[in-house]
Amino acid sequence: MSDVEDGPADTVEEVTGTGIPIRGNDIDTDQIIPARFMKVVTFDGLGEYAFFDQRFDDEDNEKDHPFNEERFQGANVLVVNSNFGCGSSREHAPQALMRWGIDAIVGESFAEIFAGNCLALGIPTLTADHESINALQQWVDDHPDEDLHVDVVRETVEYGDNEMGANVDKAQHKALVEGVWDTTALMEANAAATRDVAESLPYVESGSLPEVESDD
Amino acid sequence: MSEGTLYDKVWDEHTVTTLPTGQTQLFVGLHLIHEVTSPQAFGMLQERDLDVAYPELTHATVDHIVPTGDRSRPFENDAAERMMEELEENVRDAGIEFDDPTTGDQGIVHVIGPEQGITTPGKTIVCGDSHTSTHGAFGAIGFGIGTSQIRDVLATQCIAMEKQKVRKIEVTGELGPGVEAKDVILEIIRRLGTDGGVGHVYEYAGEAIENMGMEGRMSICNMSIEGGARAGYVNPDETTYEWLAETDAYADDPEKFERHKEYWESIRSDAEAEYDDVVTIDGSELEPVVTWGTTPGQGIGITDPIPDPEEMASGDADVARRAQEHMRVEPGETMNGYDIDVAFLGSCTNARLPDLRAAANVVEGREVDDGVRAFVVPGSQRVKAAAEEEGLDQVFTEAGFDWRDAGCSMCLGMNDDQLQGDEACASSSNRNFIGRQGSKDGRTVLMNPRMVAAAAITGEVTDVREMKGVSLA
Numbered sequence: 236m237s238d239v240e241d242g243p244a245d246t247v248e249e250v251t252g253t254g255i256p257i258r259g260n261d262i263d264t265d266q267i268i269p270a271r272f273m274k275v276v277t278f279d280g281l282g283e284y285a286f287f288d289q290r291f292d293d294e295d296n297e298k299d300h301p302f303n304e305e306r307f308q309g310a311n312v313l314v315v316n317s318n319f320g321c322g323s324s325r326e327h328a329p330q331a332l333m334r335w336g337i338d339a340i341v342g343e344s345f346a347e348i349f350a351g352n353c354l355a356l357g358i359p360t361l362t363a364d365h366e367s368i369n370a371l372q373q374w375v376d377d378h379p380d381e382d383l384h385v386d387v388v389r390e391t392v393e394y395g396d397n398e399m400g401a402n403v404d405k406a407q408h409k410a411l412v413e414g415v416w417d418t419t420a421l422m423e424a425n426a427a428a429t430r431d432v433a434e435s436l437p438y439v440e441s442g443s444l445p446e447v448e449s450d451d
Numbered sequence: 452m453s454e455g456t457l458y459d460k461v462w463d464e465h466t467v468t469t470l471p472t473g474q475t476q477l478f479v480g481l482h483l484i485h486e487v488t489s490p491q492a493f494g495m496l497q498e499r500d501l502d503v504a505y506p507e508l509t510h511a512t513v514d515h516i517v518p519t520g521d522r523s524r525p526f527e528n529d530a531a532e533r534m535m536e537e538l539e540e541n542v543r544d545a546g547i548e549f550d551d552p553t554t555g556d557q558g559i560v561h562v563i564g565p566e567q568g569i570t571t572p573g574k575t576i577v578c579g580d581s582h583t584s585t586h587g588a589f590g591a592i593g594f595g596i597g598t599s600q601i602r603d604v605l606a607t608q609c610i611a612m613e614k615q616k617v618r619k620i621e622v623t624g625e626l627g628p629g630v631e632a633k634d635v636i637l638e639i640i641r642r643l644g645t646d647g648g649v650g651h652v653y654e655y656a657g658e659a660i661e662n663m664g665m666e667g668r669m670s671i672c673n674m675s676i677e678g679g680a681r682a683g684y685v686n687p688d689e690t691t692y693e694w695l696a697e698t699d700a701y702a703d704d705p706e707k708f709e710r711h712k713e714y715w716e717s718i719r720s721d722a723e724a725e726y727d728d729v730v731t732i733d734g735s736e737l738e739p740v741v742t743w744g745t746t747p748g749q750g751i752g753i754t755d756p757i758p759d760p761e762e763m764a765s766g767d768a769d770v771a772r773r774a775q776e777h778m779r780v781e782p783g784e785t786m787n788g789y790d791i792d793v794a795f796l797g798s799c800t801n802a803r804l805p806d807l808r809a810a811a812n813v814v815e816g817r818e819v820d821d822g823v824r825a826f827v828v829p830g831s832q833r834v835k836a837a838a839e840e841e842g843l844d845q846v847f848t849e850a851g852f853d854w855r856d857a858g859c860s861m862c863l864g865m866n867d868d869q870l871q872g873d874e875a876c877a878s879s880s881n882r883n884f885i886g887r888q889g890s891k892d893g894r895t896v897l898m899n900p901r902m903v904a905a906a907a908i909t910g911e912v913t914d915v916r917e918m919k920g921v922s923l924a
Contacts, residue, residue, distance in 0.1 A: 259773070260766045261645055261746050265884040269891070270863045274516060274530035276490035276537045278598075288891035317766060318646040321679065321746075322884060323863075324581040324595035325488065347649055347681050348581060348595055355599030365766070406613050410472045418600075419499070422476050422607040426504070428467050429609055432478045433505070436464065437714040438571060439480065443507035 246414035247357050250339035250385040252311035254375035254394075255301050257286075262315065263322035264349065268331040270323075281327055282334030302335065306379035314372050315342035317365075320349025329353045339385045341392055341401055343368050354407050354416060359387050361401035371399065387411050425450055453617035455724035457573075457686055458652050461592050464718070465575045467609055474611040480574035480591075481508055482604045483560045484547070486538040487515040487865070488579030492601035493541040503545040505608040510569060511542045511549040514559045515865045519828050519855035522552055531866065545605075558831020558857040561585035561799040565669065566833055568698025572687035572715035577604055582799050582881065584675040587684030588668035589691055590715065592652070594681045615650055615681070616727035621657035624735030628923040629916040631809070632667030633801060633879070633899035635659065637740040637750040639671075639732065640678040645748040648680025651727070654720065655685050659734035665694045666803040673800045674881050677747035686719045741786045741912055742883050742897040744774030749883075750897070753914045756783050777885055778894050786912045789896065791877045793870060794819070794907035795888075796852075796900055797828030798862040798880035806879065806900040807838050811846040813904035813921050819851035820910030826853035828860040828868070852907070864889025877906035 272284040290300045297303045313332065319342045320328060329352045332340075340353065341361045350360045363371075374394050375383070383394035385401075387408065392401045403411075410416035422429070426447040433439045453459055467476040482505075489511075496503070503509060516531040526532040542549040550556040550563055557563070561582050564570035572590035577583060579601045586593035600610055622635055640647075653675050660668065668685045675683030685691075692712060695701055701708040738752040749771065751757060759782035760771040775781070780789070796802065796810050807829065819825045827847050829835035835857055838844060844854045861868040862880035869889025870876055876888055876895050883895035896912055901923070905915040915921060 260770050261748075263746075263882075263884045265863075265882070265887045269886050270515075270865045271889065273487055274528075274534060274865065276534060277494065278491055288886045318649075318679070321645055322581065322676075322882060324579060324583075324597055326491075326579075326597035326599060329597075344646060344649065346646070346679065348597060348676075352597035352599065355597060406472045406474045413471070415471045418470070418472075418474075418611040419501075419603050419606050421470050421472070422467075422603060422609045422611060423501075425468055425476060425609075426607070429476075429478060429504075429607060432465060432467050433608070436478070436480065438574060438711055439508070443505060445504055 247359060247411040248388050250312060250359065251382050252338065253309060253379060253381065254312045254314055254383050255307040255310035256314045256372035256375050257301055258316060258372060260317045261321055262319050264320060264325050264328040265322055267320065267328040268325065273325060273327050278327065278330040278334070281331040285331040285335040309336065311336050311338040312383055312385055313337045313340045314368065314375055315340060316368060317343035319345050321346040324348045326352045329356055329358055333358060341368070341371065341385065354410060357411065357416060359385065359403060359407065359411055361385065361390070361392065361403055363399060363401045367399045453725055453727050455721035456617045456654060456726065457590055457684060457718050457720045458592060458617050458654065460718040461573050461575065462614060464573065470611055472611065474613050476609050477575060477612050479508070479577050479604050479608050479610060481510065481564070481569055481576045482608070483564060483576065483578035483583070484509060484511045484601065485515055485560050485580065486513050486534045488598050489541065489601055490534065490537045491598045492605055495602040496605055501606045503547065503605045506546045508608060509547045511538065511547050512557055512560050512563055513538060513551060515859045515863070517552065517858040518866050519858050519860050519868060522856055552832070555832050558833065559799045559802070559859055561673065562803060562830035562834065565589060565665065566698065566831060568695055568700030571695060571711065572691060573718035577610060581676045582673050584681065584683050585669050585673040585799055587672035587675065587682055588665055590684055590687035590718065592682050592684060595676060615652050617654055618648070618651045618728040618730060619654045619656055619726045621729065621731045622655065622659040622734045623657045623731060624659060624733050625662070626659050626734050626737060629739055629901060630737050631899040631901065632663055632670040634737055634740040635734060636671045636674040637742070637747065637897065638737055640674065640748045641740070641750045642732070643678055643730065645677060645746050646679040648675065648678040651680050653680045653683035655683060660685055661688065664805060665690060666805045669803070670800050674747065677881060687715050739899060739902050739914065739916070741902065743778060743780050743786050744771060745777055745883055745885050746770065746774070747881065747883060747897060749774055751786065753787055754785060756785060758782060786896065787914055789912040790875060791896065791906050791911060792823060792874040793876040794823055794825040794903050795861045795876055795878045795880065796903050797860050799830065800881040801879035801900045802828060802830035802834065804834055804837050807834070807843050810900040810904035811843045813901050813915060813918065814850045814852070814908065815846050817850055817908045819907050823907055823910050825851060825907040826855055828855045829857050831857045861888050863887060877903045877912060879903045
């Protein structure tokens with residue numbers, strides 16, 4: 236389990252480490268973190284509940300699941316198939332994965348809100364075609380102790396003697412590589428421009444506008 | 452690139468600037484918050500010593516964890532009580548209006564916005580809940596956001612976003628008797644896939660949509676996210692304006708109504724608007740749709756056979772095989788006659804007054820099947836009161852339904868309303884994911900409210916059109 240703090244680092248240009256495959260399309264956020272574990276007011280400790288219902292039976296005995304396998308403990312690159320993270324907007328899902336130890340996810344495709352939530356946490360989500368992902372999952376399965384190298388800058392994943400292209404969404408690329416993904420700070424700097432837009436909207440009552448200093 | 456659509460216009464009206472990431476900084480007209488996804492965001496705000504920038508454009512309710520039975524404080528469940536207290540403290544400190552259960556205005560966040568008239572056309576609306584797309588029924592652009600983005604909105608009243616493509620989905624013709632908005636959206640997701648809408652906003656149009664009331668339009672927009680589209684909307688029209696004129700926001704202020712209406716009219720998609728994509732569906736061909744699997748895209752007409760995974764592409768086939776194993780159904784069978792243990796009428800998809808009326812009409816004078824646990828969870832306290840005014844609560848309770856207080860309830864099983872073991876549930880909610888309703892072995896069959904009522908009475912999935920003496924008008 237990784238020890239992480241809330242809030243952004245500087246840049247995320249690459250992630251190196253061992254991989255863990257989770258196979259299947261349409262893996263939804265209710266599977267990644269069942270709702271009953273969201274009755275909390277912080278994200279602390281969510282890591283142990285990642286994929287909980289896939290990992291444990293009714294008597295809390297371990298079931299077959301990569302997150303339970305000894306050989307994948309310590310892995311930080313998750314390799315998934317298509318539409319991963321569909322469903323709810325709960326940030327608890329990437330938070331649980333991050334707190335379990337995941338630093339990057341490579342897959343066929345991601346649900347949009349999930350990918351956005353990952354970016355807010357500095358977790359890159361790279362995409363590649365079905366065949367490439369299958370090959371990578373197989374390699375990770377066969378080489379659980381070997382590092383793979385996720386290069387966000389070059390948009391590649393290197394493993395063994397292979398290098399595969401992997402797409403990083405344009406805004407995500409810029410945000411991670413240039414370290415401009417603290418959107419609160421970025422947008423706070425435009426408080427006066429924000430107020431101008433608010434003022435121009437016919438449905439915003441003037442009484443609800445805050446006083447702000449002009450933007451730098 | 453789309454041009455001249457409602458989405459394009461609302462996007463432009465709310466654009467503050469382009470950020471260094473290339474994303475747009477977009478002003479948020481209404482920020483809805485609830486107890487599950489907001490506490491961590493308030494915590495992040497405190498860490499940075501920031502205040503809520505626009506508290507008057509922020510509105511809170513409690514829905515996910517709130518009990519639907521005994522609601523006396525403190526709540527019996529300690530974790531639920533803790534979350535409630537946290538929300539109370541946060542909204543008090545920030546000066547945010549909060550519809551708690553003592554106000555009579557509490558309810559599911561996507562039910563209360565529209566009923567109070569704070570959901571309006573041409574507004575950007577966000578909430579830490581994926582079903583925020585619901586508000587698109589009014590010609591608003593609503594999207595679900597994560598907790599870090601909630602922090603952004605609390606601190607700046609803006610979100611950082613990339614503009615999406617616009618797909619127009621035209622539902623032509625007239626829906627047949629017993630076919631409802633829920634069936635239309637389940638069919639759309641079945642055809643376009645659970646990820647078909649990724650990167651897109653859906654504009655719903657066509658005769659079948661135009662003829663729907665606001666509640667039906669909300670059911671459709673609500674499930675846009677189940678089709679991968681982060682937002683979905685319907686252009687505002689007279690039906691929209693009639694609804695709004697009667698809400699708290701406008702009922703006593705016709706001058707404000709007319710002033711705002713000018714804006715609402717101005718953001719409608721132009722007749723010659725350009726779309727990235729157009730899909731047409733013949734509404735007159737549809738029948739009630741039910742799900743056979745564990746994603747909302749795994750739906751079929753009630754008389755259609757369950758599909759064979761062998762005839763699907765490899766990725767879909769694996770998902771279908773696992774789903775059929777979980778649900779214990781076989782290809783070639785229909786869902787008609789599938790035994791159920793629980794009937795749940797509720798959720799932000801289908802727990803508004805016309806939903807309850809339609810279901811009550813099926814239930815009236817009948818009794819819930821012996822083996823079935825059936826309950827109604829109105830979408831809001833106002834919906835509940837209005838239904839009681841009409842005597843719907845009597846109809847349901849006399850038939851053997853439990854009549855509860857408002858909340859998300861068994862849609863996601865965060866309170867005590869949960870499936871037990873491998874119970875099968877006929878549900879008017881929006882997700883049939885494994886584990887969604889509180890039990891990892893539970894089985895969910897999504898359907899429209901009348902079909903839930905019919906299943907409660909017979910104890911099995913039933914084509915409501917075949918029930919004798921039921922008016923489908």
